[in-house]
């Protein structure tokens with residue numbers, strides 16, 4: 270409902286599938302012009318973000334970091350650490366979630382392990398459609 274601030278705790282366990290770290294599915298908000306705030310409480314990782322227009326950004330998550338995800342930006346958290354990645358999130362009650370777009374197209378960028386470290390690479394499976 271508009272006027273409310275929905276909030277909760279997100280926990281991403283550590284691990285990898287191939288060279289990709291465990292991550293959330295990622296989503297746009299159904300109402301694109303809505304933002305979200307993440308406060309990293311524990312662990313280490315990254316927030317991968319992009320707009321429908323093709324801009325992208327990757328922001329570090331460490332305990333104490335407060336990240337403001339701008340309106341229009343899809344977001345996915347990636348756990349690159351050895352323990353749980355724990356964040357508190359809050360967003361407008363009318364925002365809604367669009368998981369389908371990312372499920373179909375993927376994110377333009379991936380955070381993967383390269384030589385024992387996290388690296389941002391182009392997603393070879395990213396689809397324009």
Ligand SMILES: [Fe+2]
Pocket residue numbers: 296297298305344360
């Ligand atoms: Fe969100």
